Amino acid sequence: MTADPDDSAAKVELALDLLAHLELDELSIAEAVDRIETVTTNPTLTRTVLDEAEKRGILEREDGRLRTRRGGTFVRFESQVVTKEGDFECRRCGCGLSTGHFIKFESGELGPFGSSCIRKVTGRES
Incomplete structure (x- = not known):
């Protein structure tokens, strides 16, 4: 969906x-x-x-x-994060991107994000 x-x-x-x-x-x-x-x-x-x-x-x-209270759920970078080449703007910081990282959830796809913003948005990096 x-x-x-x-x-x-x-x-x-x-x-x-x-x-x-x-x-x-x-x-x-x-x-x-x-x-x-x-x-x-x-x-x-x-x-x-x-x-x-x-x-x-x-x-x-x-x-x-x-x-x-996530109960063991987290973004699986190997299967839930996809990269796409193109002309993008990061949804978090607004920087221009040639490679966008997108998170695939059951409810839809979220992105694009840059390589550092994807880690911040998911909580892997503060």
Whole structure:
């Protein structure tokens, strides 16, 4: 299933997939919003994503921090991250890219990202 970029429900699901696959045990709300903004910059959708993540048990809020409850899920770089050659702009930092990294989730594909931003978005690197 590919997410329609104009579909709010699809954006929420894609952001939830990203949060569910973070390789972090804990992050600040600002760090979570940084990741959600790779899917949407709409403040209402961002709040919906955070609320839904808590309802579904993906995240747990405590003292301004979020704890992940991923249960062993993480992005498998060998099978879930694909690279494509072309003229891209990183969804996280805005840099121009000739090679884009895309994450394939059940809810859709997220990207492109540069080689360092893909690791930051997934939590492999802070």
